[in-house]
Amino acid sequence: MLKTPAYAVASAKAPLAPYTIERREPGPHDVLIEILYCGVCHSDIHQARDEWGGSIFPMVPGHEIVGRVAQIGREVQKWQVGDTVGVGCFVDSCRQCEACRAGEEQYCERGMSLTYNGYEQDGKTPTYGGYSTRITVDENYVVRIPPGLPLERAAPLLCAGITTYSPLRRFGVTAGSRVAVVGLGGLGHVGVKLAKALGATVTVLSHSPGKRSAALELGADDFVATGDPEAFTAHAGRFDLILDTVSAQHDYNAYLNLLRRDGTMVLVGMPEPAPLSAAPLIVRRRRLTGSLIGGIRELQEMLDFCADHGVVADVEVIPIDKINEAYDRVVRSEVRYRFVIDLASLSGAV
Structure with missing residues (x-):
């Protein structure tokens, strides 16, 4: 297992704070991604504060992830070390139901594995999100960030x-x-x-x-x-x-x-x-x-469309230690229009 610096929330009333999580070593079809940027979605706040119910603590939020491939499993075909990639709102699904076969994994009948505040397909292993320095994901649930998209402004496109x-x-x-x-x-x-x-x-x-x-x-x-x-x-x-x-x-x-x-x-x-x-x-x-997000195929289509048409998010980039202040500002509608965490600010911490 790979000890990984992160920021987590321990309970619904606790602030986000430094925390160490364990990422799995890449399996045959996994890629290990060094996270560069992660967007801050309002749903991060809802879940970190258990406003929707059912939150799983400790929680490492973040599902708008952009980074670079640092390591690949021995059977990975789609990615190479150094590729610039993204991870969105889910990291796996059953792959067998009608929705998954149709490329609509977000509607997986068994339930998609959310990038955080969820469980892997084994139903037991908790998932941790992008407020961390790296993440291990199956190659089929990773998308390419097209050249020309500024990475910090591309991150919110993942959600x-x-x-x-x-x-x-x-x-x-x-x-x-x-x-x-x-x-x-x-x-x-x-x-x-x-x-x-x-x-x-x-x-x-x-x-x-x-x-x-x-x-x-x-x-x-x-x-x-x-x-x-x-x-x-x-x-x-x-x-x-x-x-x-x-x-x-x-x-x-x-x-x-x-x-x-x-x-x-x-x-x-x-x-x-x-x-x-x-x-x-x-x-x-x-x-x-x-409508609920989109499948992996449509996620890639959207990113390519945005690259072709110059569509990016308007963002304010912050270091990780400003995350609690950012949450309060989101609630007060004091950001135009998305906070994005620069994960270089977390490297070497914890």
């Missing part, structure tokens, strides 16, 4: 990128599509960039009118302040697709009425339950659906 790219592609966003993005945070700002790169006309919907200039700077064509009592009436029936990235409770019915006939609203945030009326769905044959 925020695929979370927004997958539904945009799945529900047919192309040139001329009228897309609304609800929320302008870590997910929303990448969603705006991706929708524009796909050729859509993009509107940001936000309760914060002060975000108008930021939305337009990111490439949005329009901005609607949803706190305006006339907003939902003035824009009724306007959009083909609404990408809803908000995790705070809000009125789905009001947003559904902004869709045209046969329009689709996709939830990628996870708010508390909200009332839903059948009427907004029935009267225009609208759809309300959800």
Whole structure:
């Protein structure tokens, strides 16, 4: 086993602190990755603070991992030492169910092995994430970071990128599509960039009118302040697709009425339950659906698309010892738009 410096949280009320974990030596099909950068996702905070329930402690968060291959197993075919690679939200799946065979491993019927706060496929070995200096992963659950993508700005694409790219592609966003993005945070700002790169006309919907200039700077064509009592009436029936990235409770019915006939609203945030009326769905044959990240094949497709179109996250790079401050700032919405940890700051620690 490989003793590895990390930052972990010991309980829901504890701060993140230096910790040592053990990574397995690479097996025949494994790669050992030296982690260079790891993004800070809001879901890291939810799980570290056990806000969703079921958290496994001690926990090493982080599922937006970019690094370099340091060692490969004897039968590895896909990677060589020195390759620049990424690891996203999961590190394994059953590989046998219908979803896995379809390349939709995120919907594995047995359950994917989350990059952290989960278990390997044996159901016993806990997984630890990217707030660490290295990680060992099966070669089939690693993706290539294309040349030209700044590594620190590519890291959030491993979650925020695929979370927004997958539904945009799945529900047919192309040139001329009228897309609304609800929320302008870590997910929303990448969603705006991706929708524009796909050729859509993009509107940001936000309760914060002060975000108008930021939305337009990111490439949005329009901005609607949803706190305006006339907003939902003035824009009724306007959009083909609404990408809803908000995790705070809000009125789905009001947003559904902004869709045209046969329009689709996709939830990628996870708010508390909200009332839903059948009427907004029935009267225009609208759809309300959800989407969960993407499979390995689609993750690679997304990264290649981002490289081709110059899509990267807007980030603030921090050393690992600023992580607790960063968590508090995320909760206060004081980052534009993603923190990324420089893991060089952890090398030699612990």
